[in-house]
Amino acid sequence: MQKLMMNSRKRIGDFEVIDFVDDERIAKLRQKLDVPSPMEVKWNHWEYGSEMEELRALYEKGKRNQWNASDDLDWETPVSKDEWVGNAGASQIVQILQRMGADEATQKAALFDEMAYVVSQLLHGEQAALQICGQLTNACPTTDEKFYAAQQTADEARHTEVMARFLSEKMGTIYPISPVTKDLLDRLLAADGYHKKTLGMQTLFEGIAMSVLDGLASQMTNSLFVDMIQRVKLDESRHAAFGVLSMRRAVQEISEEERQELEDWAFEILEALNANQQLAMLREIGPKYGVDPERWVRKVLSTEGWNMMNSWMYMHTVMPNLKRLGLVTERTEPRYRELGILSDIRLEQPATG
Numbered sequence: 127m128q129k130l131m132m133n134s135r136k137r138i139g140d141f142e143v144i145d146f147v148d149d150e151r152i153a154k155l156r157q158k159l160d161v162p163s164p165m166e167v168k169w170n171h172w173e174y175g176s177e178m179e180e181l182r183a184l185y186e187k188g189k190r191n192q193w194n195a196s197d198d199l200d201w202e203t204p205v206s207k208d209e210w211v212g213n214a215g216a217s218q219i220v221q222i223l224q225r226m227g228a229d230e231a232t233q234k235a236a237l238f239d240e241m242a243y244v245v246s247q248l249l250h251g252e253q254a255a256l257q258i259c260g261q262l263t264n265a266c267p268t269t270d271e272k273f274y275a276a277q278q279t280a281d282e283a284r285h286t287e288v289m290a291r292f293l294s295e296k297m298g299t300i301y302p303i304s305p306v307t308k309d310l311l312d313r314l315l316a317a318d319g320y321h322k323k324t325l326g327m328q329t330l331f332e333g334i335a336m337s338v339l340d341g342l343a344s345q346m347t348n349s350l351f352v353d354m355i356q357r358v359k360l361d362e363s364r365h366a367a368f369g370v371l372s373m374r375r376a377v378q379e380i381s382e383e384e385r386q387e388l389e390d391w392a393f394e395i396l397e398a399l400n401a402n403q404q405l406a407m408l409r410e411i412g413p414k415y416g417v418d419p420e421r422w423v424r425k426v427l428s429t430e431g432w433n434m435m436n437s438w439m440y441m442h443t444v445m446p447n448l449k450r451l452g453l454v455t456e457r458t459e460p461r462y463r464e465l466g467i468l469s470d471i472r473l474e475q476p477a478t479g
């Protein structure tokens with residue numbers, strides 16, 4: 127197991143964070159648009175019938191649930207900075223500003239910015255998903271997986287379309303991609319073989335997206351926003367299920383050495399994501415409101431019960447699915463616990479679909 131992005135790490139208290147602070151490096155990472163990817167393109171061994179019934183059923187469900195971002199949403203709905211766009215109690219930036227004694231108009235504007243930031247990160251993730259699913263259509267070995275990956279490619283195009291439109295038309299800003307996310311998504315795009323790509327995108331990123339979307343759906347007040355998020359969420363739950371159905375077979379067929387390699391791969395990605403602790407968001411939005419990112423993160427990390435709060439995002443879908451796949455063992459479990467990624471809430475459920 128290795129730690130990723132070593133040259134951007136530092137300690138805040140007892141916790142090791144990844145904090146990109148060098149503007150030049152960040153700009154270079156964002157301007158890197160070409161990602162070489164060694165890819166083995168597979169024919170389906172001339173088997174056109176269904177070999178994975180449960181995956182074919184998911185594909186059928188996906189066909190029935192298609193929607194059109196242009197026609198099915200009410201784009202006339204206004205979205206305003208002067209109103210609470212969501213639940214202030216669930217917003218990190220609002221909590222900070224309240225402690226700093228900011229007035230209500232400032233808090234509303236900050237919540238609006240935070241939401242635009244979160245949706246922007248989802249948008250960039252959608253673009254990566256679009257590209258990785260295109261790769262998976264080529265790299266997966268069976269017809270059912272190819273059909274599903276192709277269908278998901280169309281879903282991800284729609285998600286990219288709808289979020290880009292929402293941000294530019296309704297919120298007025300698309301924030302740039304967080305450096306940690308860009309680094310990790312580049313790794314998925316460049317990964318060799320479909321196992322790492324499927325695990326990384328379908329199980330890890332889709333699983334995290336499920337928890338973020340669920341959080342947004344319950345916190346947001348704007349009807350257009352909620353409608354968009356609910357529709358995207360329905361698609362993403364199928365994608366997370368694809369990750370589990372496809373990886374479940376793969377994990378049974380590979381050697382113990384390859385299984386350990388996948389276990390490490392999952393750990394490295396989640397550890398790096400968790401090591402950012404919102405620093406990217408606070409560095410982007412904080413300065414406008416006089417917020418010191420590091421000071422705040424230090425405070426959060428030392429809050430009592432931090433592990434439990436922190437693990438919510440991972441325990442929602444990702445960790446139950448990884449556990450079910452046999453990719454969390456005694457090698458990684460204690461480390462996940464120590465990092466506040468694994469806790470005892472809800473380890474039995476997801477897979478979704």
Ligand SMILES: [Fe+2]
Pocket residue numbers: 252255281282285362
């Ligand atoms: Fe998506």
Ligand SMILES: [Fe+2]
Pocket residue numbers: 255282332361362365
């Ligand atoms: Fe997706």
